[in-house]
Amino acid sequence: MSDNASTSPSPTPLTLLGLGAMGAALARTWLAAGHPLTVWNRSPGRTAELAAAGARTASTAAEAVAASPLVVTCLLDDASVRETLAGADLTGKDLVDLTTSTPAESRARAAWANERGARFLDGGIMAVPPMIGVPEAGGYVFYSGSRELFDTHRAVLAVPAATRYAGADPGLAALQDVALLSAMTAMFAGARHAAALVADADIDRKAFGVLVADWLAAMAPATAAYAGGPAPEDPTSAAVAEAGDAALLRTAREQGVDTALLLASAGAVEGM
Known part of the structure; x- marks a missing residue:
């Protein structure tokens, strides 16, 4: 046996509870x-594929x-975690x-x-299942809580996606996770609003969808400024911006589209 083989650490054994789309992707990697x-999964039928790949399945x-x-x-939510682990002996275990x-749920x-x-250790996954195990996809997971625990298991946690330690406060991973998901949700809402505006027009919907995606990608770097990042150079005057926002509202009303999203966005910007 070579020196490298004799000194290489054995792969870390672990247990995974929950085999939804994300859990199954983690398990495969x-x-x-x-x-x-x-x-283990509440619905045992989901364990068959993983058992065939070498996983040990537990009945409870x-x-x-x-x-x-x-x-x-x-798992699905914090209540599911509490219910699932209610009868388990956690003494000496490392729980991720x-x-x-929410941040409060993570701290509790x-x-x-x-x-x-x-x-x-709490984690916030910034990826969708197809990104798991694909480094070039750019997915990562925020972790917060015990730094010692994070350092101990960093190698195995980095197998499915890159890791980012957020701090000792157990709520920090959830806070950043939900904050970024909130930004994504608002972006999707904006795209739906755009689609509603052109719904009755003689416009190729597929082609317009590509335009929406391209425009949002082009504007994405400017979003950093709203969270304290660098502000891009913008020669637009306040008066011009205000007139533009007014045109957005008038157009939505002309097209019969609810203006709540635009009004909420304007209010959020004014309050910053």
């Missing part, structure tokens, strides 16, 4: 990287937790929660886990 994986969440020192949850939650879950003898 860990299995492909050689990590011994135990899985408690059994799955007992199988590995590192436990990852990727990748379930979308950290305290809950610590009281049960576990170290806790």
Whole structure:
């Protein structure tokens, strides 16, 4: 046996609770990287594919937790995490929660886990399932909580997507996750508003959809300024911008499209 082989660390074993689209994608990447994986899902039928790929399936969440020192949850919501882990012994476990939650929920879950003898790390996934295991796709996961825990498991956590440590406050990953998702949601709402404006016009909808995507991509760098980043050079005067906003509202009314989104956006900008 070579020196490299004798000193190479063994792949970290872990347990994954939750096999929805995201959980299944995470599981496949860990299995492909050689990590011994135990899985559990409320609906057992979702474990078959992963079992064929080498995963060990557990009949209960408690059994799955007992199988590995590192436990990852990727469930529907914070209530699902609490319910799933209610009967599990968390003593000595490292718990990483990748379930979308609020900052307050993440802090409460950290305290809950610590009281049960576990170290806790919260995660906010900035990716969709097809981006998992594809480094060039640009997906990443925010982590917050125990820095020691993050450093201990950073290598295995980096297998599905890049990692970004957000800080010791367990709520910071959720806060940044939800903040970015909120920006995305507003962007999608804007695109739907644009589509509604041209819905009854003689305009090729597919071609217009491409124009919307291209325009949003071109304008994306300017959004950093709203969150404290660098502001782009903009020679537009306040008067011109105000007149433009008024035209947006008049056009929406002419086309019979609800103006609530535009009014809310204008109010948010004025309040900054």
